[in-house]
Amino acid sequence: MTASPVELADSPRLALEVRGLSKTFLGQRALDGVDFDLRAGEVHALLGQNGSGKSTLIKCLAGYHEPDPGAELEIAGRAVPLPYQPGQATQMGLVFVHQDLGLVPNLSVAENFAISRRYDARSLGRIRWNSIQARAARELESLGHDIDPRGMVGRLSLAEQTLVAIARALASAENGARVLVLDEPTAALPDARRGASQGSRSEVELLFEAVRSVVASGVGVIYVSHKLHEILDLADRATVLRDGRKVSTFGVPGMSEADLVRSIVGRDVVKVTRDRSQDRPAGDPLLKVSGLSGNMVRDVSFAIDRGEIVGVAGMLGSGRSELGRLLFGAQPPTAGSIELRGAPADFRDPRGAVRNGVALIPEDRRREGGVLNMTVGRNLTLPSIGGFFHKGRIQNAAVRKRAKELITEFHISPPVPSRKFGVLSGGNQQKVVVAKWLGTSPDLVIFDEPVQGVDVGARAEIYQLVSQSASRGAGVLLISSEFDQMLEFCTRVLVMRDGRLVADLPTESITPHMLTQYVYFGGAVSSEKAQAAARPVQDVELR
Amino acid sequence: MTLESTAAAAVPTLPPGRQRRMVRLHGGRSEPVAIFLARIALPLILVLLVVTFSVLEPETFFTVANLKTILNLQSVLGILALGLIMPLIIGEMDLSVAANLGLGMILVTGLTSQQGLGLVPAIALAVLGCTVVGLVNGLMVTRLQINSLIATLGMSTIVTGVVSAYTNGGVFYADIPAGLLKIGQSRVGGIPLPIVYALIIALVVWYVLSSTPLGRYLYAIGGSRDAARLSGVPVKGLTLLAFAGAGLLAGIGGVVQAGILGSGSPTVGPPFLLPVFAAVFLGATAIEPGVFNVWGTIIAVVTLQVGVTGLALVGAPFWIEPVFTGVALIIAVSSARFLRGEAL
Numbered sequence: 070m071t072a073s074p075v076e077l078a079d080s081p082r083l084a085l086e087v088r089g090l091s092k093t094f095l096g097q098r099a100l101d102g103v104d105f106d107l108r109a110g111e112v113h114a115l116l117g118q119n120g121s122g123k124s125t126l127i128k129c130l131a132g133y134h135e136p137d138p139g140a141e142l143e144i145a146g147r148a149v150p151l152p153y154q155p156g157q158a159t160q161m162g163l164v165f166v167h168q169d170l171g172l173v174p175n176l177s178v179a180e181n182f183a184i185s186r187r188y189d190a191r192s193l194g195r196i197r198w199n200s201i202q203a204r205a206a207r208e209l210e211s212l213g214h215d216i217d218p219r220g221m222v223g224r225l226s227l228a229e230q231t232l233v234a235i236a237r238a239l240a241s242a243e244n245g246a247r248v249l250v251l252d253e254p255t256a257a258l259p260d261a262r263r264g265a266s267q268g269s270r271s272e273v274e275l276l277f278e279a280v281r282s283v284v285a286s287g288v289g290v291i292y293v294s295h296k297l298h299e300i301l302d303l304a305d306r307a308t309v310l311r312d313g314r315k316v317s318t319f320g321v322p323g324m325s326e327a328d329l330v331r332s333i334v335g336r337d338v339v340k341v342t343r344d345r346s347q348d349r350p351a352g353d354p355l356l357k358v359s360g361l362s363g364n365m366v367r368d369v370s371f372a373i374d375r376g377e378i379v380g381v382a383g384m385l386g387s388g389r390s391e392l393g394r395l396l397f398g399a400q401p402p403t404a405g406s407i408e409l410r411g412a413p414a415d416f417r418d419p420r421g422a423v424r425n426g427v428a429l430i431p432e433d434r435r436r437e438g439g440v441l442n443m444t445v446g447r448n449l450t451l452p453s454i455g456g457f458f459h460k461g462r463i464q465n466a467a468v469r470k471r472a473k474e475l476i477t478e479f480h481i482s483p484p485v486p487s488r489k490f491g492v493l494s495g496g497n498q499q500k501v502v503v504a505k506w507l508g509t510s511p512d513l514v515i516f517d518e519p520v521q522g523v524d525v526g527a528r529a530e531i532y533q534l535v536s537q538s539a540s541r542g543a544g545v546l547l548i549s550s551e552f553d554q555m556l557e558f559c560t561r562v563l564v565m566r567d568g569r570l571v572a573d574l575p576t577e578s579i580t581p582h583m584l585t586q587y588v589y590f591g592g593a594v595s596s597e598k599a600q601a602a603a604r605p606v607q608d609v610e611l612r
Numbered sequence: 613m614t615l616e617s618t619a620a621a622a623v624p625t626l627p628p629g630r631q632r633r634m635v636r637l638h639g640g641r642s643e644p645v646a647i648f649l650a651r652i653a654l655p656l657i658l659v660l661l662v663v664t665f666s667v668l669e670p671e672t673f674f675t676v677a678n679l680k681t682i683l684n685l686q687s688v689l690g691i692l693a694l695g696l697i698m699p700l701i702i703g704e705m706d707l708s709v710a711a712n713l714g715l716g717m718i719l720v721t722g723l724t725s726q727q728g729l730g731l732v733p734a735i736a737l738a739v740l741g742c743t744v745v746g747l748v749n750g751l752m753v754t755r756l757q758i759n760s761l762i763a764t765l766g767m768s769t770i771v772t773g774v775v776s777a778y779t780n781g782g783v784f785y786a787d788i789p790a791g792l793l794k795i796g797q798s799r800v801g802g803i804p805l806p807i808v809y810a811l812i813i814a815l816v817v818w819y820v821l822s823s824t825p826l827g828r829y830l831y832a833i834g835g836s837r838d839a840a841r842l843s844g845v846p847v848k849g850l851t852l853l854a855f856a857g858a859g860l861l862a863g864i865g866g867v868v869q870a871g872i873l874g875s876g877s878p879t880v881g882p883p884f885l886l887p888v889f890a891a892v893f894l895g896a897t898a899i900e901p902g903v904f905n906v907w908g909t910i911i912a913v914v915t916l917q918v919g920v921t922g923l924a925l926v927g928a929p930f931w932i933e934p935v936f937t938g939v940a941l942i943i944a945v946s947s948a949r950f951l952r953g954e955a956l
Contacts, residue, residue, distance in 0.1 A: 399842060423844030437842050440835035442902075451832055451843045454825045462823035505843070 084289030162247035174223030228272035361405035383565035446486030496527025654898035665922030695861025714881015716866020721876025746859020796871020
């Protein structure tokens with residue numbers, strides 16, 4: 070570890086202290102004697118790979134899991150008897166905001182407040198909307214953002230919805246909240262370091278400000294996120310869990326992303342680099358797109374050669390994902406033409422695309438990537454199952470063999486074809502989705518944010534798979550918001566803004582910094598403006 | 613239908629070898645045992661019912677004749693249920709199957725007795741008509757994007773109305789061709805033909821669902837329409853096919869029912885609706901818990917009839933039949949959910 074454990078000599082007020090917390094599931098230790106403390110008024114990041122015990126720890130705090138005997142818990146210096154029920158956690162001032170927020174989108178903000186507070190009325194009494202609205206408005210204001218409590222939640226931006234969820238959670242503790250747990254609050258938001266330079270505050274910045282004002286009021290915040298640059302921006306201290314044990318707790322200021330990665334995976338993970346020795350010579354054209362338009366995409370033209378990885382950069386809503394869907398036949402184009410291997414390729418549906426050797430690894434893997442309640446084996450062979458139909462039936466032995474091969478080849482864990490896809494970790498789900506497509510040996514592979522919500526270890530593996538598919542001779546379209554990795558892997562980057570292709574840049578000649586400028590301003594900008602853009606992006610410059 | 617538990621997300625990633633057999637549980641039960649119990653709960657109930665009634669009424673219940681009666685009575689329900697699981701597997705509802713069965717029955721009896729058509733063309737037209745009804749259901753769902761519950765509710769009402777118009781509220785019982793009665797009432801090696809039809813259809817549907825890519829695709833659509841579509845599964849086409857399949861089997865069921873009864877009545881079809889849904893949901897708790905499946909459905913159909921017949925033989929009042937069916941359904945579904953919830 071580069072950072073030394075923070076001294077507790079001046080013993081700041083603790084919002085929460087846990088000692089010797091273990092949790093055993095049928096002989097398997099998910100948490101093993103974890104000590105953890107949270108100061109009042111600090112943001113304490115909880116780090117670890119998928120399966121390291123973060124969510125078990127949080128669920129123990131929430132009262133959802135009963136910890137093993139022997140654990141001790143103090144809230145604001147007062148010992149709390151264990152175990153307790155989820156409702157009691159709230160009473161004691163422990164409140165939680167989960168990734169899915171738990172809001173009802175077609176109700177107003179005030180109504181969303183009211184449902185968790187039982188309408189502030191006796192069962193048959195009249196609901197006092199005025200007081201509920203006033204209270205909701207007050208809570209939201211204290212987070213530093215104006216949100217109309219009468220507005221419908223579904224119409225708010227995702228960041229604003231997160232604020233509503235935070236305000237509601239804080240308000241739900243009747244005796245005052247002491248600990249706020251935020252579980253992956255930014256997973257669905259566009260990336261912070263790209264947005265911060267815009268005229269208006271970015272979604273993530275909005276959320277960060279709210280967290281800072283919560284902390285300023287003396288509440289301790291436990292913050293769980295895979296996005297390490299957020300931790301560097303926001304957290305005061307961090308605790309790292311690995312295999313259910315606490316590895317260390319350290320102060321965050323002064324640390325780098327590389328330091329965090331090292332402590333999380335327990336070894337140095339070098340930046341994923343691409344071995345270009347296997348690159349094929351360019352000039353073997355595969356895909357030619359001319360004047361392609363869709364709902365958002367306008368008049369986009371470009372070409373990809375075999376063995377080439379072409380990046381697509383753009384903000385959320387720039388049309389980057391739609392471009393992938395248009396090429397895959399998942400959405401009908403309104404104009405333009407697509408040529409694959411010199412032949413027209415305007416697929417009416419994804420089936421046509423699959424038959425012609427096109428694969429799309431979609432952004433939302435739980436909804437679109439795989440079938441959650443089907444087994445890993447069936448998911449892996451879904452696009453290719455027709456090839457296993459011989460002599461009047463699916464040859465199950467061959468299917469199983471193929472699934473096992475893919476599991477081994479793509480390092481899917483656990484290596485059990487009969488496991489349900491939905492219970493795998495995010496990284497392994499993504500490996501299944503990638504494996505199911507690369508297993509069909511496609512000619513054109515479209516990756517849409519392939520490493521989103523994937524832990525550090527699996528991230529590197531998935532980038533290697535992107536690279537491998539190109540080495541095998543496929544053309545690859547990599548839609549991503551990780552610009553530095555994109556520049557490492559791609560030969561060219563297409564920049565999209567408002568549905569249009571604004572630049573087609575060879576990667577040798579640009580830096581992540583320049584790419585950021587293209588994405589946000591549509592081109593190179595004056596040095597003053599560029600510096601403003603680069604300010605929240607120190608780590609990009611360092612690379 | 614999935615009975616997925618939210619606790620699934622809470623299972624930590626453990627070393628693979630152990631995780632395979634052990635999952636977080638209360639009370640120290642391990643996953644395979646729980647799943648196994650869920651799998652065989654319904655067959656066990658069936659055995660229990662048969663033993664109980666055989667002990668109570670050895671003279672009447674425990675006889676081959678009674679067995680045949682039980683199976684024969686429910687073969688039409690079985691055929692209808694095998695059709696209904698197709699739309700249910702892809703996550704769609706079909707409330708029109710019972711009315712559609714009534715249509716098939718009326719068409720085959722009416723076309724022969726009223727229009728004087730030959731038996732074979734009448735059967736073909738009846739089955740075709742019912743298949744078209746299913747296809748229209750599918751078109752409403754895929755093209756007009758109407759919620760299948762509403763689309764098939766509307767279709768069910770329309771079909772019932774058309775049947776009333778054609779029969780004018782009466783029953784076709786005169787001039788029914790003898791061939792139709794043979795279809796419904798003959799035996800092969802002592803086994804009533806309707807049982808044979810139901811078994812053959814069960815084998816075909818089971819083959820399609822378990823051994824062909826088509827079956828995989830249907831289950832994939834039910835799991836996630838978007839993921840299936842983006843995996844190259846022709847979702848729209850298979851949705852049409854599933855509804856058409858439900859219509860086809862409703863038509864076949866209608867023809868068989870007409871043969872059994874030797875008449876066509878507008879009031880026979882619609883009352884099948886609740887029992888057929890009870891059977892498929894009950895069937896989804898057995899063999900492959902949480903999944904609509906062929907053999908679970910067949911066992912459910914038989915179990916329900918064994919219970920009803922047995923109760924009648926021991927002298928239970930007439931109203932016990934619907935009460936028994938309802939209680940069995942609720943207990944089976946909740947116990948399956950309980951067992952699986954514990955397991956996952």
